Amino acid sequence: MRNLSQLGCCAFAATALFLTGCQQMINPQKPVTPSVQADNQFQLQGKIGVRTPQQTGSAFFTWVQQQEEFDIELSGILGVGKTQISGTPGQVTLNSAKTGVIQAASAEELLQRATGWQAPISYLVDWVQARPATTSAKLQKDDTQRISQIMEQGWTVDLNYNAQARMPNRLILKQSLENGAENRITMIIENR
Known part of the structure; x- marks a missing residue:
């Protein structure tokens, strides 16, 4: 597994902790080969929301990615329920008042x-x-050849863009469940 991908997982982990829910999802397959090599250096701020058949919740996030190292901060309104997630190759740490410190490889x-x-x-x-x-992955593109949808590992990701921007400002991740319901994660990127 690419270590630089740890950030995304942690964002969801913290959001999931924020929601304090547990349910079984499919096991991810390791990426075969990256289709695009990139710098993987960015800073994002915005809001992430999770909706499952059992619960809903949201948090504000700040995500700093520096190649294979990252730092994510999640919080509720007025900074309530702050969760800090950081990672370097081989070690990811989550720290929140709710869970204390959790570490993993x-x-x-x-x-x-x-x-x-x-x-x-x-x-x-x-x-x-x-x-x-x-x-x-299976891809769909819009009229300007930007990727508008990614179907990968049981998830459908819809990407939305502001005007002529090359990077999305909103991602909607959907996973269909056996009973016709779905898990949905909405990520709104307010600043890049």
């Missing part, structure tokens, strides 16, 4: 320990940069 392991979830959320590093995480 990878973001997927951290998510599993913290919430019981299994999901390919490490792909977020690629998805927020408007690219697939693996060569097996």
Whole structure:
């Protein structure tokens, strides 16, 4: 698993912790080969929301990615419920008042320990940069040849853009469940 992908997983882990829910999801496959090589250096601010058949919730986030190292801060309104997630190759740490400190070797392991979830959320590093995480992804493009949808590892990711921007300002991740319901994660990027 690419270590730089740990950030995305941790964002979901913290959001999932914020919601304090547990449910089983599919096991992620490791990325085959990155389809695009990128700098993986960015800073994002915005809001993330999760809706499952059992619960809903949201948090504000700040995400700083420096190659394979990252730092994410999640909080509720007025900074309530602050959660700090950081990672370097081989170590990911989550710290919140609700859970205390949780450490793991990878973001997927951290998510599993913290919430019981299994999901390919490490792909977020690629998805927020408007690219697939693996060569097996199915893509749709808009009229200007920007990726507008990624179907990968059981998830459908819809990407929305402001005007002629090359990077998305909103991602909607959907996972269909057996009973016709779905898990939905909405990520709104307010600043890049």
